[in-house]
Amino acid sequence: RDKRVSPHTIRHTTATHLLQAGVDINTIRAWLGHVSINTTNIYAEVNLEMKAKALMTCAVDSSNGKKISWKTDENLLSYLDSL
Numbered sequence: 001r002d003k004r005v006s007p008h009t010i011r012h013t014t015a016t017h018l019l020q021a022g023v024d025i026n027t028i029r030a031w032l033g034h035v036s037i038n039t040t041n042i043y044a045e046v047n048l049e050m051k052a053k054a055l056m057t058c059a060v061d062s063s064n065g066k067k068i069s070w071k072t073d074e075n076l077l078s079y080l081d082s083l
Contacts, residue, residue: 020050
């Protein structure tokens, strides 16, 4: 079956690639000519690669080689118990 590529498909794909490249959503909004950021948010779908990058920015660096476990963090466990 042949795939159809419309101008909308090209706009959507380009907006998604710009987002993946780190371009902020307001710049993408202006590039697409949208008045409302809510319209642009439709294009701002987060894919698995972007989720993985976001998680990597939160990763804890254990340069001493020891594995860090939340299960041994008494302060964290006390806080969670208090909820």
